[in-house]
Amino acid sequence: MRFLFVHGTGVRRERHDRLFAQVRERLTARFPGAAVDSCYWGDRFGATLGAGGRSVPGLRPGPQDAPDPADAETAAWALLFADPLCELRVLAEAGWQGADGGGGGGYGGGGEDPFAMPGVRSAGARVLQLLEGLPPEPPRTGDELGALLHGTGLAPGFAAALDSTARSAEAARAAERATGEPQARELATALARAVTAAALAAAGEEADCTGAERDRLVELLTARLGGDGRVPGARVAAVLGRLALRATTQPLLNARRGSLTVGATPVLGDILRYQSRGRELREFLHESIIAEPGPTVLIGHSLGGIALVDLLTLAAARGEAVPGAELLVTVGSQAPFLYELGALTALEPGAKLPYGFPRWLNVYDRHDVLAYLAGPVFPGDPRVSDHEVRSRQPFPACHSAYWKQDSLYERIEQAVAEAEIG
Known part of the structure; x- marks a missing residue:
């Protein structure tokens, strides 16, 4: 009896040798008389950047990669989405430094007016009242706000967004x-x-909204709350923008997209390459299986599975079952999911x-x-x-922890x- 190990996506020689050593040691301990071999394919059939990564922006930094002032705004909105x-x-917590909102003098760090008359609503309370009075479903026609909400796919979640903001403790305190x-x-x-x-955030991937449309929504809402939508004027937004620029992943991606892409190429690239040129790998696996006579247990991890x-299905469908392949073991495999999607090369969904x-x-x-589970899709x-x-x-540690x-x-x-099998 023979075991043949087929590694998964993104694995290259050094990583393969460590994984296979674990597999061979444990299989040999349980099956002393069995041969334990590996079918290493990473260098020969794995993905590489054929043009050296010239298609990847940022791989070769230049003058165009200088920091963009718009990055702070983008990062701030990423923080707001979350x-x-x-x-x-x-x-709500910090308030304003002064009654004039300008950061100097005034009523002190808390922002409360010590001379406010009891029972008189603050200017902020009037703004919040205006927010609570906004229609949750602005009309699609005859109203720029409503037309914009419908045109960007944000209309379904607008009522809930209004309600959650207006009822929040943060809005009340601010x-x-x-x-x-x-x-x-x-x-x-800030409310807008x-x-x-x-x-x-509620629309998620269903949103079809540009940055300009987003900004126009803020302007329209701000104006209806008694503010001036054309003047950002929010010091807190500027502060959070700088914080977000440090805390969110987008600036990191902008700065390191090249190195990140190169690092991800073996994992993602192997899958994409197999989907388009998998026949070469399957032929290599077939040759490796029949190279030794006798029953073989095939163990495939991830893409190897x-x-x-694919190989065993295509061969069996031709009436030419792969000689010696008595048992298939897939570990951490996506084959059942690809079958459901109709993306498995050898088998149509439902077949x-x-x-x-x-x-x-x-x-x-x-x-x-x-x-993924195989049993439920082949009931x-x-x-x-x-x-x-x-x-x-x-995850992702569990994807390699099987061995x-x-x-x-x-x-x-x-x-x-x-x-x-014996």
């Missing part, structure tokens, strides 16, 4: 501290940005595994987002079974016995 109330929260008109105008801008961010499923396809043990870890096929292992590791799990090898041993 937490639409963040600017209001700062105003309104309480906005005692003067300059402060109220800044509050109006919060509502817009909440609507954008996809290639083996059954052909006669001549071997027994298939599919091993997964529920925390591995690259591992009633006695050849297909799933087995769960738990490495207690988060040190005793339960994996115990289940392989059981599958070999069930297939009566």
Whole structure:
């Protein structure tokens, strides 16, 4: 009996040798008389940047890669998408340095007016009242705000964005501290940005909104709250913009896109290359399997499992089952998911595994987002079974943690016995 290990995506020689050493040690301990081989394909069939990465902006920094002032704005909106109330929260906690909103003198750090008359609503409270009175469903026609909301895909989430902002403790506290008109105008801008961010976050990928359209929404909302939408005037937005520039990932991506792309090329590139030129790898695997006579247990990790499923399915469908392939073990494999998507080369969605396809043990870890179940998508096929292992590791560590799990090898041993391979 022989075991043949087929590694997954992104693996190159050094990483392969470490993984295979683990696999060989544990299989040899359980099957002393078996041969344990590996089919290393990373260098020959893996992806590389054929033009040296010339297609990647930022790989070769130049004058055009100098910091862009717009980056701070983009980063600030990324922060607002994640937490639409963040600017209001700062105003609620820090308030304004002075009654004029300009940062000097005035009523002290808290922003409250010690001379305010009891029972008289603050300027900020009036702004909040205007927000609460905005129509949750502006008409599509005859109203620029409504037309813009519908045109950008934000209309479905606008009512909830209004309500969540108006009812928030952050808005109430910030309104309480906005005692003067300059402060109220800044509050109006912060509220408008919060509502817009909440609507954008709710729409997610369904949003079809440019930066200019987003800014126009803020202007229109600010004007309806008594502010001046054409004058940003929000010191807190400027501060958070600088903070976001440091805290969010976009500036990092801008600065390091080249190196990040090069680093990701083996993992993503191998998958894309296989989808377009997988035949070469499948032929290589076929040659490796039949190179030695006798029964073979095929163990494929990740993309290696996809290639083996394709190879065995195509061969069986031609009536030419791969000689010696008695058991297939896929580990952390996406083959079942690709089958559901209609992206598996060898099998259309809904089609059954052909006669001549071997027994298939599919091993997964529920925390591995690259591992899928085979049994439910091939219901009633006695050849297909799933087995769960738990490495207690988060993704992506769990995707490579299978090979040190005793339960994996115990289940392989059981599958070999069930297939009566000896």
